[in-house]
Amino acid sequence: MTTLTVLPSGHTHEVAAGTTLLQALMAAGEPVNHKCDGQAKCGSCHLFVQEGRKTLSKIQKLENDMLDTLVGIGSKSRLACQTVLGTEPVTVELLSFV
Numbered sequence: 001m002t003t004l005t006v007l008p009s010g011h012t013h014e015v016a017a018g019t020t021l022l023q024a025l026m027a028a029g030e031p032v033n034h035k036c037d038g039q040a041k042c043g044s045c046h047l048f049v050q051e052g053r054k055t056l057s058k059i060q061k062l063e064n065d066m067l068d069t070l071v072g073i074g075s076k077s078r079l080a081c082q083t084v085l086g087t088e089p090v091t092v093e094l095l096s097f098v
């Protein structure tokens with residue numbers, strides 16, 4: 001287990017390491033978009049990782065290619081559906097809401 005803090009609400013959840021951010025956010029009842037159901041095809045689950053980037057899975061080509069098509073990405077950008085949680089606490093900022 002690890003800790004996932006969600007901005008802007010500031011809610012903190014105990015979540016399972018080894019699951020994707022999308023799975024963890026949905027299980028926690030957080031309002032995260034996922035229009036392609038986690039296939040890296042829509043970009044709607046784009047969020048910023050504010051803390052804990054090093055504990056997350058590395059960006060793979062599929063995620064990188066989708067991020068390249070989005071407006072407003074930065075060094076903290078990840079796709080929640082492609083990002084697997086590690087064992088350290090993470091803080092994410094949701095950018096769009098369901």
Ligand code: FES
Nearest residue numbers: 036038040043081
């Ligand atoms: S849910 Fe579509 S890219 Fe993540």
